[in-house]
Amino acid sequence: MFRRVYYCKNLVNVAFLSTETATVVKQQTSIQKFRERLKNDTSRGILTDTFGRHHTYLRISLTERCNLRCTYCMPAEGVSLTKRDGILTTDEIVHIASLFVKEGVQKIRLTGGEPTVRQDLVEIVGRLKELEGLEQVAITTNGLTLTRQLSTLQRAGLDGLNISLDTLKEDRFEKFTRRKGWPRVMAAIDLAVQLGYDPVKINCVIMRNYNDDELVDFVTFTKDRPIDVRFIEYMPFSGNKWQQNKMVSFQDMKEMIRKVYPEFRALENGPNDTSKAYKVPGFVGQVGFITSMSEHFCSSCNRLRITADGNLKVCLFEGKGEVSLRDALRSGASEEYLREIISGAVLRKKKQHADHLEEHVYSERHNNRNWSSKYKGNIHARERSTTKLSAIRQFSTLTHVDTKSGKASMVDVGEKQISNRIAKAKGSICVGETICRLIKENSLQKGDVLTVAQLAGIMAAKRTSDLIPLCHPLALNYVDVRLTLNETLNVVEIESEVRCTGKTGVEMEALTAVSVAALTIYDMCKSVTPRYSMVISDICLLSKTGGSKGNFNR
Template sequence: MLKQQAVLHDSFGRRHDYIRISVTDKCNLRCVYCMPEEGLPFFPDERVLSCAEIIQMVKNFARMGIKKVRLTGGEPLMRSDIIEIIKGISAITEIDDISMTTNGLALPKMAKRLYQAGLNRLNISLDTFDKKRYKEITRGGNLDRLLKGIDTASQLPFKKIKINTVIINGQNDHEIADFLKYTFDHDVNLRFIEFMPIQQDERWKKQYRGLDAIFNACQTNHWIYEPIRLDGNGPSENYKIGGAKGSFGLIHPISCNFCESCNRLRITADGYIKSCLYWDDEENIRAAIFDFDSFREKIQHALAIKPKNHEMALLNQEQVKNKKPTWRHMSQIGG
């Protein structure tokens, strides 16, 4: 049992009990909203946090009131020691929820091992049901393999499986009704996510599609939906269509500010803490991982400078004084 410290709060009074840790910047896909078409040079292995550093870091966070951990990437299942990492975090009694965001391609072989290691929940990316379009959006992915991974994971008693769907104007927005139909027969929470301009030029505005289209699809098909509450720390507004096994959620980083209830900090694979995914503010905490007092000081500083909101929807970013958008692509932040 670790010696518990005071719960973390930022300068706006938001309580933080949730940490997102990118365990690698490597990925076997190059999704259009996450990475440039030519790919990115990946960090050398020595630049990435080790298994021991990640586990000790979570122990530090647990002493500061963190209860929930999400492992992200890149693609976290590309780490050969991911099972060891999950087991190490699972052994920390103060942590009561461990989740992972994955592209799902390795789940046919790894889902059972992940569950047995202590993983509680999964978020799996699925942006289209069309094989050709999936290959285009992911720049090379195999849709059959992904769907098999979702089915494999669904046979295991995970607390919840969520499907992450980024709506892209002109690419998959015509499939909204198909995604909603998917919840009829699958006990998942399918979350529609607005396209975010992380390391995107002005073309992102043409790719953006507001999530009012989801409600329009329900009305067109005469589907009656009601708001519901789901356990967890996600920013989604959740709904359920009458008679459906699953549910759907909406995440509005652009059209509706979801920052007011933000309770998360992000750790990059190379050991930097980001209090907001959009801005450039970050601090290297790697050297402090095995010195708790120094570590706590760095985390408190990150909370002190955490902004009230990301303002990424501003038409003119120059309106934001003394800040600039992050240099990192989404795959280097962990979402």
């Protein structure tokens, strides 16, 4: 699409507007007027979005490759990588960076993959430091090879670094990363301190029953060192098989730490800080919490991202709407045109990660975003609810879509544990006064409506995998469909319960039973009254038990 639009000047704005936005623009004003409005609005700046957020922080991924295989990050065999000629070159990185710096970016962080596996890292750092107006160049690294590179990087101008480390125990490091190297990472931290980096930031992803027992150890680690340990709430993204019951919330982490350090207190934060700063009085270093899941910080976000293959991402969790700056550069786009592309992408940035989140809760049997486990600890119900919705807000990958091909695929449940699964659902169909009376009298021409609908619902539950393509066929232990005639409201109320012993849940079977029972009533009664007068509504999951994601009750 980009190349076609690039050479068709009359459609130039469509290159950086979503289909919906472009349609609205065409309805409200001409494309030419809209383009002129953007050009003339010099006070806005191309890095300011429609919510007034000015983006001064750019993260550039230098590579998709990594020399670790962290269990929560990628499969042991690795992932499919973009071909080398699809990755941004050194010149392209500097070109893009210089454009953003001219527009107000003050800080650039180099990431990966693992940025230290790129051989021209020192050159990139040095050339970025030459950009007028850029105040800071930093990297995020796993530290595995940093001891032999850090001195050179510092001479090139590297201002700051974050080192990823999820455990202070060597055996756990090898288990988590599927590689050796813990002593080298610890040596890199010590070297960074010796070279005067203050603070040395350590990124630590905390997971329940994984490394949450080391929270206090990490806090203690800051006692005599200028270390800023940043505890990151476990976040969902494509391929990491995220589970809510593995997440340790910000509130939970604070409670665990205060059992040992009751004086653990909050510090003042800057307006764009993603980390909530805390400190034990008297300690040299400090601690921060990155609460992407439980308390998102979208309103103050000032970050943009460039992927290793040259796509501009305005939000980490926004998969749609990426624009390829690489393709624009390689097609000979002018700087003015690049500014238009960037401006359009920034203008499309949403207020927060997603809207209407509640509609997606508990909606699919195989959906990794089921929020069923309740948080442990003394967190109020309101905080739990906020945490759930904030977590959903972060997730944007469909589990029934193959990440390589982009096509629909069935979820592999082979590694899941067998457990007892129960799901209950409900729904209703408003039939009106006449049909309600005929059902009660059992005088409809097609027969006993409630009995036939009950049988249809039971049969449908047993045939769910034939009706819904990506559902797994299950051997059900029990199906019950109950229909109640509510004469006061002229409604048939339907409830179902489905049980099985298996590796995946029966939510879809319960919902299918209710749906088909309601449709059967509709079919048997449609000849008596105008068809539009009957309304099927309120079909939803009532409860589910079993599985790694825990239980849910509406």
